Amino acid sequence: MIGSLNEQQQAAVTLPEGHALVLAGAGSGKTRVLTTRMAWLIQTSQVSPFGLLAVTFTNKSAREMLTRLSSLLPINTRGMWVGTFHGLCNRLLRAHHRDAGLPQTFQILDSADQLSAIKRLIKAAGIDDDKYPPRDVQRFINGSKEQGLRPEQVDAWDAHRRGLISIYEQYQAQCEREGVVDFAELLLRAYELLSRNAPIREHYQRRFQHILIDEFQDTNDLQYRWLKLLAGGGASLFAVGDDDQSIYAFRGANVGNMAAFERDYAKGNVIRLEQNYRSHGHILDSANALIAHNAARLGKNLWTEEGEGEPVRVCEQGTDLLEAQWVVDEIKSLVNDGHTRSDIAVLYRSNAQSRVIEHALFSSGLPYKVYGGLRFFERQEVKHALAYLRLITNPNDDTSWLRVVNFPARGIGARTLEQLGDAARAAGSSLYGAVDSLSGKSGLKLQAFAELLAQLTEQAHYLPLPEIIEHVVHHSGLRDFYMGEKEGEDRLENLQELVNAAAVFVGEEGMVGEPALSQAARETVDPLDMAGPPTMSPLDSFLSHASLEAGDNQARAGEDAIQLMTVHAAKGLEFDSVFMTGLEEGLFPHENSLTEQGGLEEERRLMYVAMTRARKRLYLTLAQSRMLHGQTRYAMRSRFLEEIPDAHLKWLTPKVSTMGAAMGSGMGSSWSGSGYRRGDAYNRPSTGAMSPREPRLATSGVRVGEKQFRIGQGVHHAKFGDGTIIGLSGMGNDAQAQIQFRDVGTKTLALGVAKLDIVSS
DNA sequence: AGGAACCTTATTTTT
DNA sequence: TAAGGTTCCT
Numbered sequence: 146m147i148g149s150l151n152e153q154q155q156a157a158v159t160l161p162e163g164h165a166l167v168l169a170g171a172g173s174g175k176t177r178v179l180t181t182r183m184a185w186l187i188q189t190s191q192v193s194p195f196g197l198l199a200v201t202f203t204n205k206s207a208r209e210m211l212t213r214l215s216s217l218l219p220i221n222t223r224g225m226w227v228g229t230f231h232g233l234c235n236r237l238l239r240a241h242h243r244d245a246g247l248p249q250t251f252q253i254l255d256s257a258d259q260l261s262a263i264k265r266l267i268k269a270a271g272i273d274d275d276k277y278p279p280r281d282v283q284r285f286i287n288g289s290k291e292q293g294l295r296p297e298q299v300d301a302w303d304a305h306r307r308g309l310i311s312i313y314e315q316y317q318a319q320c321e322r323e324g325v326v327d328f329a330e331l332l333l334r335a336y337e338l339l340s341r342n343a344p345i346r347e348h349y350q351r352r353f354q355h356i357l358i359d360e361f362q363d364t365n366d367l368q369y370r371w372l373k374l375l376a377g378g379g380a381s382l383f384a385v386g387d388d389d390q391s392i393y394a395f396r397g398a399n400v401g402n403m404a405a406f407e408r409d410y411a412k413g414n415v416i417r418l419e420q421n422y423r424s425h426g427h428i429l430d431s432a433n434a435l436i437a438h439n440a441a442r443l444g445k446n447l448w449t450e451e452g453e454g455e456p457v458r459v460c461e462q463g464t465d466l467l468e469a470q471w472v473v474d475e476i477k478s479l480v481n482d483g484h485t486r487s488d489i490a491v492l493y494r495s496n497a498q499s500r501v502i503e504h505a506l507f508s509s510g511l512p513y514k515v516y517g518g519l520r521f522f523e524r525q526e527v528k529h530a531l532a533y534l535r536l537i538t539n540p541n542d543d544t545s546w547l548r549v550v551n552f553p554a555r556g557i558g559a560r561t562l563e564q565l566g567d568a569a570r571a572a573g574s575s576l577y578g579a580v581d582s583l584s585g586k587s588g589l590k591l592q593a594f595a596e597l598l599a600q601l602t603e604q605a606h607y608l609p610l611p612e613i614i615e616h617v618v619h620h621s622g623l624r625d626f627y628m629g630e631k632e633g634e635d636r637l638e639n640l641q642e643l644v645n646a647a648a649v650f651v652g653e654e655g656m657v658g659e660p661a662l663s664q665a666a667r668e669t670v671d672p673l674d675m676a677g678p679p680t681m682s683p684l685d686s687f688l689s690h691a692s693l694e695a696g697d698n699q700a701r702a703g704e705d706a707i708q709l710m711t712v713h714a715a716k717g718l719e720f721d722s723v724f725m726t727g728l729e730e731g732l733f734p735h736e737n738s739l740t741e742q743g744g745l746e747e748e749r750r751l752m753y754v755a756m757t758r759a760r761k762r763l764y765l766t767l768a769q770s771r772m773l774h775g776q777t778r779y780a781m782r783s784r785f786l787e788e789i790p791d792a793h794l795k796w797l798t799p800k801v802s803t804m805g806a807a808m809g810s811g812m813g814s815s816w817s818g819s820g821y822r823r824g825d826a827y828n829r830p831s832t833g834a835m836s837p838r839e840p841r842l843a844t845s846g847v848r849v850g851e852k853q854f855r856i857g858q859g860v861h862h863a864k865f866g867d868g869t870i871i872g873l874s875g876m877g878n879d880a881q882a883q884i885q886f887r888d889v890g891t892k893t894l895a896l897g898v899a900k901l902d903i904v905s906s
Numbered sequence: 907a908g909g910a911a912c913c914t915t916a917t918t919t920t921t
Numbered sequence: 922t923a924a925g926g927t928t929c930c931t
Binding site: 201203204229230231232253255256331332360363392393395396495496497517554558559692694695711713714716717732735736737738773 | 919
């Protein structure tokens with residue numbers, strides 16, 4: 146089992162009891178180490194399968210872990226505590242819903258549900274949504290919860306913040322009333338349950354002797370505290386992660402947890418997995434060199450036994466269209482040489498960039514798949530069906546009620562619902578609970594809807610799950626509605642797919658809550674532990690499943706196609722050939738990141754992730770100009786390109802200036818260095834591929850009145866201070882410049898209007 | 907209630 | 922550019 150592991154991997158797998166941190170570089174066999182350790186612990190009888198707790202971030206990696214485990218050991222993994230933070234917390238809360246103060250059939254809101262609940266609240270409370278945009282409120286609530294803070298614990302340092310706190314409070318009350326919890330609430334509730342209820346806490350602390358965490362660099366503060374609490378009874382924490390691949394700070398992840406964990410738990414027990422089994426030498430060395438520019442690292446240097454392989458190729462084109470065309474041409478020749486299409490990925494920083502690439506691929510007839518669209522359970526028709534199902538389980542779920550009370554149309558309009566809302570508020574009840582208080586025609590219509598729900602609920606008692614859904618789709622009118630739609634076919638298909646998914650779910654997980662424990666295991670589990678009570682119906686389990694696992698985020702597998710995705714979506718994947726596109730200042734690193742604390746370093750980690758996806762060939766491409774927000778923008782080459790030693794790079798188009806993006810850390814510093822004559826470069830067509838319609842590039846710059854503006858120029862503005870021109874567009878008095886100011890970030894100014902002094906060129 | 911016209915906005919998104 | 926949201930008109 147462990148024979149085929151390298152020395153460090155073996156050391157990690159066979160660590161004795163105690164806390165440990167495994168710094169696992171990209172492609173270093175992280176998952177393998179994690180699963181092998183679990184298997185080793187079980188096989189050497191150090192722990193029963195039920196004394197293990199393994200936490201991941203995605204359902205996919207949880208599944209993979211279980212699959213690998215069953216291939217290593219002849220055990221039944223059902224009933225083991227292996228899952229996502231959210232999945233495990235859900236399990237905990239279902240088992241102890243009473244102690245957690247939740248109804249047994251509480252529903253889980255996904256992000257979209259949460260947002261609509263917030264919008265509804267803001268509207269009902271008459272709050273100014275210009276002052277409190279629902280998205281900001283959502284971020285505030287989730288941010289607070291992720292720090293473990295309830296409304297009364299949040300600092301209220303100004304009026305606006307007090308407003309946010311008040312909304313948070315009302316939102317929480319609304320959730321309680323409706324019996325729903327959001328994602329962050331799952332974690333916070335579970336944390337509070339454990340910290341407040343000593344018997345339950347001690348039970349689980351006793352039970353889990355080994356706690357393993359995957360992707361530790363992505364944990365937020367609350368997750369870390371949850372782990373510490375669970376491990377408080379003497380369990381061993383085994384955390385695996387890579388600080389260099391932390392790219393989710395914007396969602397609350399705190400890389401600092403790694404250093405904290407090393408300091409507080411794993412002191413002297415840190416193992417580095419630095420041998421990379423994925424990438425060839427030049428690629429790996431490039432990535433190493435790049436990430437070395439980050440200051441706050443735990444430190445790690447990947448190496449490979451592979452040869453140096455091919456150099457990293459760099460290609461600069463005049464426009465985004467030409468860049469896309471070049472990428473597609475290169476892909477074509479790779480495919481002609483026999484390379485598998487699905488082993489080729491095109492990556493980009495932001496989704497909007499996929500369009501030109503898709504267009505070029507489409508025109509060339511190459512099949513491709515874009516990852517990251519709507520997921521199955523997020524589709525409109527599926528959410529509608531799920532809303533009906535939720536109402537069967539809990540008619541007080543106002544979010545679901547409002548979603549389908551008039552869908553398909555039943556003549557229940559906004560006016561009626563407003564009255565219903567008022568009545569509900571007056572009575573302190575849910576919308577469903579207030580139906581009878583409305584009279585007249587609208588009252589009758591509401592009662593008819595309530596009657597429909599009652600019927601569906603009644604039938605749900607004796608039908609198996611797939612048939613419940615079929616029934617609901619039929620009798621709710623959804624089926625007829627979509628049959629009448631011109632684009633309805635796909636939607637009907639998805640509804641059928643939902644029925645199938647339920648059938649599969651019942652088959653696979655029908656026993657959820659009643660894990661088939663072996664006799665031995667049963668003895669080690671005390672009566673407190675009722676993970677998933679037997680009283681939980683298949684419908685309830687399925688609804689949890691639907692919320693916690695939104696399904697495939699990607700085009701369905703099948704045809705062998707080029708893979709398109711953002712860098713974020715590529716994390717954890719690998720490809721023979723990777724095209725990293727759009728390597729321009731402002732795009733990558735993204736301009737918004739430059740004003741954020743630690744933003745540039747996170748962008749650099751993102752670039753590191755992108756590069757380390759490639760096994761054999763890595764291409765870095767950029768365009769001098771690109772269409773962005775309906776405007777042509779001119780940008781400098783990304784500084785990341787300057788951070789990779791030339792020895793690893795092969796420029797397919799002439800590399801012109803070494804200054805271009807070399808702003809390094811001293812942004813805004815003088816760069817009037819001798820070699821900086823970007824203009825020349827632009828004037829010289831850099832490849833034969835240049836189109837005759839090549840746009841006027843920024844080289845010549847833009848003349849406004851007396852002044853000649855160019856990209857890269859240092860300028861001074863009376864109000865914004867010193868900055869550098871990073872983009873120019875338009876001509877004459879319509880000309881605009883994107884200027885990166887040292888202190889106030891990037892602004893777009895009209896050159897005809899703004900009073901700018903040229904400081905340096 | 908539905909549709910057209912208008913305005914605003916634009917990074918990434920495991921659960 | 923183009924999507925999403927709002928408002929206004931029928």
